[in-house]
Amino acid sequence: MKLGLVIDTDTCVGCHACAVACKQWNTSGTLGPLTDYQPWGEAPSGVWFNRVRTYEEGDYPHCKTVNLPMSCMHCEDPVCVTVCPTGASYKREEDGIVLIDQDKCMGCNYCAWACPYGARELDRATGTMKKCTLCVDRIYDESLPEAERQPACVLACPARARHFGDLNDPDSDVSRLVRERRGQGLMNELGYRPVNRYLPPRNPQATPTVEPKPGLGDRLRNWVNRVVHR
Numbered sequence: 135m136k137l138g139l140v141i142d143t144d145t146c147v148g149c150h151a152c153a154v155a156c157k158q159w160n161t162s163g164t165l166g167p168l169t170d171y172q173p174w175g176e177a178p179s180g181v182w183f184n185r186v187r188t189y190e191e192g193d194y195p196h197c198k199t200v201n202l203p204m205s206c207m208h209c210e211d212p213v214c215v216t217v218c219p220t221g222a223s224y225k226r227e228e229d230g231i232v233l234i235d236q237d238k239c240m241g242c243n244y245c246a247w248a249c250p251y252g253a254r255e256l257d258r259a260t261g262t263m264k265k266c267t268l269c270v271d272r273i274y275d276e277s278l279p280e281a282e283r284q285p286a287c288v289l290a291c292p293a294r295a296r297h298f299g300d301l302n303d304p305d306s307d308v309s310r311l312v313r314e315r316r317g318q319g320l321m322n323e324l325g326y327r328p329v330n331r332y333l334p335p336r337n338p339q340a341t342p343t344v345e346p347k348p349g350l351g352d353r354l355r356n357w358v359n360r361v362v363h364r
């Protein structure tokens with residue numbers, strides 16, 4: 135299996151529900167608890183495993199706002215695993231999820247410096263690295279109804295812009311979406327082979343503009359110009 139996310143940049147509205155759901159799940163979960171400091175204090179700080187970046191594409195009226203939620207890409211050749219000196223970072227053979235063994239991590243930060251997607255966060259409280267686990271602690275949880283065995287970000291998305299599944303299975307919904315909409319990995323040129331895919335925006339519709347009706351002065355000037363050109 136090659137589990138991953140497929141994100142539709144055409145329908146993502148940039149509401150940040152996925153980022154908030156990720157934070158909520160991981161704050162209360164057991165495998166990747168987030169590091170929040172003074173969440174209700176004077177100087178709150180913390181981390182996001184899933185961030186939504188927003189760009190403007192094209193020129194008016196052929197423009198579109200593109201939202202790009204980004205979390206760990208669960209790369210097929212993960213540089214975070216290559217640079218880890220203790221073997222704490224590893225990629226699971228059975229489903230391709232990249233995880234961190236909290237007992238082996240010594241918080242040296244090498245993986246955070248190496249990851250080009252900014253996916254890793256040092257937990258100052260434990261001195262170990264944390265990141266998106268693809269909600270490994272819920273996608274296999276048989277006590278949950280089957281429809282809920284998905285990452286929290288996917289379940290929360292009100293625009294149904296996030297999809298989760300096995301990208302190794304050509305018949306899965308995610309593989310079909312990638313085929314039909316030409317899904318792309320981010321920064322493929324770096325060679326780490328990110329698993330998550332992004333569906334590009336469809337061509338934006340031009341915003342209809344209303345041409346102002348010519349006034350009496352314009353009509354007269356146009357008539358004079360036509361006569362003079364004969």
Ligand code: SF4
Pocket residue numbers: 205206207208209212213214215232248249250251252253254265326
């Ligand atoms: S996105 Fe970064 S942290 Fe995630 S697998 Fe790739 S290199 Fe590692």
Ligand code: SF4
Pocket residue numbers: 145146147148149150151152153186201203290291292293294295296
């Ligand atoms: S919840 Fe869905 S629509 Fe909202 S920012 Fe995340 S991906 Fe986009």
